[in-house]
Amino acid sequence: MIDRRSLLRRSALLGAGLALAPRMAFAAAATEKRFVFIIQRGAADGLATLAPTADPGYARLRGALAEHSGFKLDGTFALHASLANTAQLYSQGEALFAHAIASPYRDRSHFDGQNVLETGAAGAFQVRDGWMNRMLGIVPQEGRSAIAVSATVPLALRGVHEVASYAPTDLPDASDDLLARVTAMYAGDAQLHALWSEAMETRRLTAGMGEGGKESGAATGALAATLLKPANGARIATIETGGWDTHFGQAHRLAIQLTALDGLIDALRTGLGPSWNDTVVLVATEFGRTAAANGTGGTDHGTGAAAMLLGGAVKGGRIITDWPGLSPSALYQSRDLKPTMQLDAFIAGAVAGHYGTDPARTMATLFPGAGGARPVEGLIRS
Amino acid sequence: MTPQSIAVNRFGLGGRPDEEVGDDPRAWLLGQVARYQPRPASLAGTPSTLQVGQFIADFQHDRREARQAKRRLADPGEGTAKAGAEATDGGRPTAGKSPRRAEYGHEVRGSYNASVGARVNTALVTDTPFTERLVYFWSNHFALAVKNPRVRALAGPFEVDAIRAHVTGNFQDLLFAAERHPAMLLYLSQATSAGPDSPAAKRGGKEIGLNENLAREIMELHTLGVRSGYTQADVTEFARALTGWTTPELVNAAGHGAAGQFGFAAQRHQPGARTVLGKTYAEGGVEQGEAILRDLAAHPATARHIATKLTRHFAGASEPQAMVDRLADAFTRSQGDLPTVYRALIASPEAWAPQPIRFRTPWEWSIATLRATGTRGVDALDAVGTFKQLAQPVWYPRQPSGWDDDDAAWAAPDALVRRVEEAERLAARMSAPVDARRIADRLFPGAVSPSTQQALTRAESPSQALALLYTSPEMMRR
Numbered sequence: 001m002i003d004r005r006s007l008l009r010r011s012a013l014l015g016a017g018l019a020l021a022p023r024m025a026f027a028a029a030a031t032e033k034r035f036v037f038i039i040q041r042g043a044a045d046g047l048a049t050l051a052p053t054a055d056p057g058y059a060r061l062r063g064a065l066a067e068h069s070g071f072k073l074d075g076t077f078a079l080h081a082s083l084a085n086t087a088q089l090y091s092q093g094e095a096l097f098a099h100a101i102a103s104p105y106r107d108r109s110h111f112d113g114q115n116v117l118e119t120g121a122a123g124a125f126q127v128r129d130g131w132m133n134r135m136l137g138i139v140p141q142e143g144r145s146a147i148a149v150s151a152t153v154p155l156a157l158r159g160v161h162e163v164a165s166y167a168p169t170d171l172p173d174a175s176d177d178l179l180a181r182v183t184a185m186y187a188g189d190a191q192l193h194a195l196w197s198e199a200m201e202t203r204r205l206t207a208g209m210g211e212g213g214k215e216s217g218a219a220t221g222a223l224a225a226t227l228l229k230p231a232n233g234a235r236i237a238t239i240e241t242g243g244w245d246t247h248f249g250q251a252h253r254l255a256i257q258l259t260a261l262d263g264l265i266d267a268l269r270t271g272l273g274p275s276w277n278d279t280v281v282l283v284a285t286e287f288g289r290t291a292a293a294n295g296t297g298g299t300d301h302g303t304g305a306a307a308m309l310l311g312g313a314v315k316g317g318r319i320i321t322d323w324p325g326l327s328p329s330a331l332y333q334s335r336d337l338k339p340t341m342q343l344d345a346f347i348a349g350a351v352a353g354h355y356g357t358d359p360a361r362t363m364a365t366l367f368p369g370a371g372g373a374r375p376v377e378g379l380i381r382s
Numbered sequence: 383m384t385p386q387s388i389a390v391n392r393f394g395l396g397g398r399p400d401e402e403v404g405d406d407p408r409a410w411l412l413g414q415v416a417r418y419q420p421r422p423a424s425l426a427g428t429p430s431t432l433q434v435g436q437f438i439a440d441f442q443h444d445r446r447e448a449r450q451a452k453r454r455l456a457d458p459g460e461g462t463a464k465a466g467a468e469a470t471d472g473g474r475p476t477a478g479k480s481p482r483r484a485e486y487g488h489e490v491r492g493s494y495n496a497s498v499g500a501r502v503n504t505a506l507v508t509d510t511p512f513t514e515r516l517v518y519f520w521s522n523h524f525a526l527a528v529k530n531p532r533v534r535a536l537a538g539p540f541e542v543d544a545i546r547a548h549v550t551g552n553f554q555d556l557l558f559a560a561e562r563h564p565a566m567l568l569y570l571s572q573a574t575s576a577g578p579d580s581p582a583a584k585r586g587g588k589e590i591g592l593n594e595n596l597a598r599e600i601m602e603l604h605t606l607g608v609r610s611g612y613t614q615a616d617v618t619e620f621a622r623a624l625t626g627w628t629t630p631e632l633v634n635a636a637g638h639g640a641a642g643q644f645g646f647a648a649q650r651h652q653p654g655a656r657t658v659l660g661k662t663y664a665e666g667g668v669e670q671g672e673a674i675l676r677d678l679a680a681h682p683a684t685a686r687h688i689a690t691k692l693t694r695h696f697a698g699a700s701e702p703q704a705m706v707d708r709l710a711d712a713f714t715r716s717q718g719d720l721p722t723v724y725r726a727l728i729a730s731p732e733a734w735a736p737q738p739i740r741f742r743t744p745w746e747w748s749i750a751t752l753r754a755t756g757t758r759g760v761d762a763l764d765a766v767g768t769f770k771q772l773a774q775p776v777w778y779p780r781q782p783s784g785w786d787d788d789d790a791a792w793a794a795p796d797a798l799v800r801r802v803e804e805a806e807r808l809a810a811r812m813s814a815p816v817d818a819r820r821i822a823d824r825l826f827p828g829a830v831s832p833s834t835q836q837a838l839t840r841a842e843s844p845s846q847a848l849a850l851l852y853t854s855p856e857m858m859r860r
Contacts, residue, residue: 042842110842111817152813174803178846182802182853185837189855191793199795245842 435642497538577652
C-alpha cells in the first residue's frame with residue numbers, strides 16, 4: 001500500500017513546515033468518503049463542552065466552574081465559548097452532538113477506559129486490535145487507505161490491516177499538562193523542585209499568550225487535510241489530542257484545549273475543501289467527568305460524556321440525548337452524569353450510515369461485545 | 383537502592399527488561415570486565431581510522447590539485463604566495479561551496495552521525511554495560527571536541543581504535559594509543575608543531591613553530607593532573623620532545639603511507655636532550671617523547687589523578703579519601719593494570735552507598751530511558767539531534783578537559799526542561815503501549831517514591847505516564 005520508507009524519509013525532511021504536501025503512494029482511492037476519529041485522551045468534560053445551562057443542577061454542582069458564556073444551541077444546551085467554528089458548523093447543519101453517552105466501561109482508569117474506547121470491546125484488554133482497523137475490513141475497498149496523524153499508530157487503528165502514520169518531526173514544547181504533572185511529581189524532591197520552579201518561572205516570563213492552543217491545533221488539522229485530500233491520499237485517519245484531564249484549573253485549561261480543538265476542526269474543514277461534504281469526523285473520549293466541581297477548580301473522573309459528529313455528510317444541527325438530569329438521584333453513583341446512550345451504537349450508526357454497510361454487521365464487527373444493541377440511525381445524510 | 387539496582391544504574395547504564403543481575407552484583411560486574419569486547423557487532427559498520435583518514439587525505443589532495451590548477455591559469459607570480467598560505471587545513475571557506483567540498487562535508491557528517499548512532503545502539507544492546515560506562519569515562523578523559531571537520535570525522539574511530547581497544551588493558555597502552563591517534567594530534571594542534579631549531583623551521587616558511595597544546599594537556603588532563611608539581615618549563619620541554627609527532631598524510635607534509643596513521647616527522651623534531659620534572663632525556667627521535675610519556679604514565683601523581691576521577695565518577699563529588707587511596711594504590715601496585723583498578727573500584731563500599739549519588743548526564747539519562755523500554759536501536763540522525771538538544775552533543779565538549787563530571791553542569795533549570803520535552807517526545811513514539819508503573823517497579827524495586835507512584839497512576843494516557851517515568855526523580859539520578 002504505502003511506501004513507508006519514503007514516508008519516514010519525507011517526515012525527516014519536512015519538519016514542521018507544511019509547504020510540501022507528502023505524496024503518498026496509496027492505491028488510487030476512487031471514493032470521496034472520508035472518516036476521521038479525533039481521540040480526546042484524558043476524559044474530556046462533556047458538561048463543560050456542551051453545558052446543560054437550563055438544568056438547575058448544573059449551576060449548583062459546578063459553582064464557579066459553570067460555563068455561562070457559550071453559544072446557545074437550543075433551550076437546554078450551550079456550546080463552550082471557545083468552540084466558535086464548531087458552533088458555526090452546528091448552525092449549518094454540519095455538527096451533531098450526543099450527550100450523556102458512554103462506552104461499556106464503568107470504571108474510571110484512563111488506561112483501561114482508553115483501551116475500551118479504542119478496541120471497542122465490552123471490557124478492558126479483552127480485544128487486541130482496534131475497532132477502526134476492523135472497520136477497514138468492511139468498508140468499500142477504495143475507501144480503506146488509513147493513516148494515523150501521530151508518530152505511532154494508536155490502538156484504535158491497529159490490527160491486521162496495514163495503516164501508515166505521519167507526524168512532523170519538530171514537535172512543540174512540552175505540553176502544559178505534562179509540565180503541571182511534573183511540578184506535582186517534583187514536590188517532594190528538594191533539588192528538582194528548586195530547579196523546576198526556577199525553570200517554570202522563567203517560562204512564565206518568556207512565554208507568549210495563548211501558547212499552543214489554536215496554532216498547534218490548526219497546524220494538526222491542516223496536516224491531516226493534506227493527507228486526506230489528494231486523489232491518491234488517505235481516506236481514514238486518527239488524530240490524537242491530550243490535555244483533557246482537567247483536575248485543576250479547568251476553566252482556563254479547558255478553554256485552551258477547546259480552542260485548539262476548534263482550530264483543528266476548522267483547519268481540517270478548510271483544507272479538505274469540497275471533500276468536506278463527504279466527510280465524517282468523530283470526536284470522542286474514554287469517559288466524562290464528575291458532575292460537581294472538586295476543591296481545586298476542576299473535576300475528577302466521571303462516566304457520562306459528550307461526543308460529536310462533524311462534517312458535510314452529517315445530518316447535523318441537533319443534539320441527540322436522553323437527558324437524565326443532574327438531580328442527586330439522577331447521578332450515576334451519586335457523582336457522575338448518568339450515561340443513557342451507548343457510544344458503541346452511536347459510532348456504529350455513523351459508520352454504517354456513512355459507508356452504507358449493513359448495520360448489524362457493522363455493530364458486530366466494530367463492537368463485538370455489544371450484544372444485540374442496534375446502531376443509532378439517521379446520523380448521516382443519505 | 384538495592385545492591386542490584388546500584389549495580390545496574392550506578393555502575394551500569396540503567397535497567398533493561400532482559401537484564402538479570404542475580405544474587406551477586408559484584409560478580410556480575412566483574413564478569414563484564416572479563417567479557418568486554420573492544421569491537422562488538424554493534425560497531426561493525428562504523429568506519430575505521432584508516433578509512434576516515436583516507437577520505438580526508440583524498441579531499442586534501444583534490445583541493446591541492448584544484449588550487450594548483452587555478453594558480454597555473456592565473457598570474458604565476460601572485461599565485462605562488464596564495465597557494466603557500468593555504469597549505470594548512472585551517473578550514474578557511476572558499477568563495478562558494480564547490481561540489482567536492484560539499485561531498486567532503488557529507489562524508490564528514492556521515493562518519494560522525496554513523497559513529498554516534500552506533501555508540502547509542504551499542505549502549506542499548508550491550509551485555510557489559512559497566513565496561514561501556516568505562517569507555518565513556520576514558521573517552522571523556524582523553525576528550526576531543528569535534529569543531530574541526532577532520533576531528534569530527536575521526537572522533538568515532540578514535541573512540542573505537544584508541545580508547546575501546548585498551549579499556550581493559552594497561553593505562554600506558556591506552557595513553558599511547560590516545561596521544562598517537564590522528565584525531566588527538568589534529569585536535570591539539572600537535573600535527574604541525576615543529577622545534578624552532580628543527581630542519582623544517584630552519585628551511586623557513588609559514589607558521590612553523592612550537593605548539594605546546596598537546597604537551598600541556600597530556601600533563602594537566604591526561605596524566606599528572608593540574609597543580610601536581612610540573613612547571614611551565616616542564617610543559618615546554620615536553621612539547622619540544624614531542625615535536626615530529628604527527629599524522630603525515632593529513633598535514634600536507636611529505637607522506638607516503640596510509641592516511642590516518644601516526645608518523646614521526648624527523649625534520650620537525652627539535653634536536654637536543656630534554657629535561658622534564660628533573661630528569662634528563664637523551665637526544666633522540668620518537669623515542670625521546672615516548673620515554674617521557676612512559677614516565678608520566680608511571681608517575682604517582684597520575685595514579686592519584688586517575689583514582690580521584692574514578693572515585694568522583696562513581697562515589698560523588700565528596701571524593702572519599704579512602705577510596706581515592708585504594709584506587710591509586712591498585713593503580714601503582716599493578717603498574718597501571720586497569721582491571722586491577724576496576725576490581726578495587728567494585729570492592730569499594732563508598733561506591734555502593736544506598737542513596738542515589740550522581741545526577742545523570744544527558745547521555746546517561748537518554749540511554750537509561752531507552753534501555754528502560756528495551757529499545758534496541760535508534761536512528762543515528764535522531765540521536766545526534768537529541769544530544770544536541772540536551773546540550774551534550776557527542777564528542778563536543780567546550781574544552782579539552784571534556785564534560786565536567788559534576789552534577790552542577792546538568793542539574794540546571796533549562797537542562798531539566800529540555801529533558802521533559804525530550805521525555806514527552808520519546809514517550810509519544812512508543813509503538814506499543816507500555817505500563818510505566820510496571821517498568822518503574824522493575825527499574826527501582828521498593829524505591830519508587832509516593833509522588834512518582836501517584837504521578838504514574840494519575841497520568842491521562844500510557845504515553846504521558848511513560849514521559850513522567852522518564853522525568854521522575856528516580857530516573858534522574860544513579
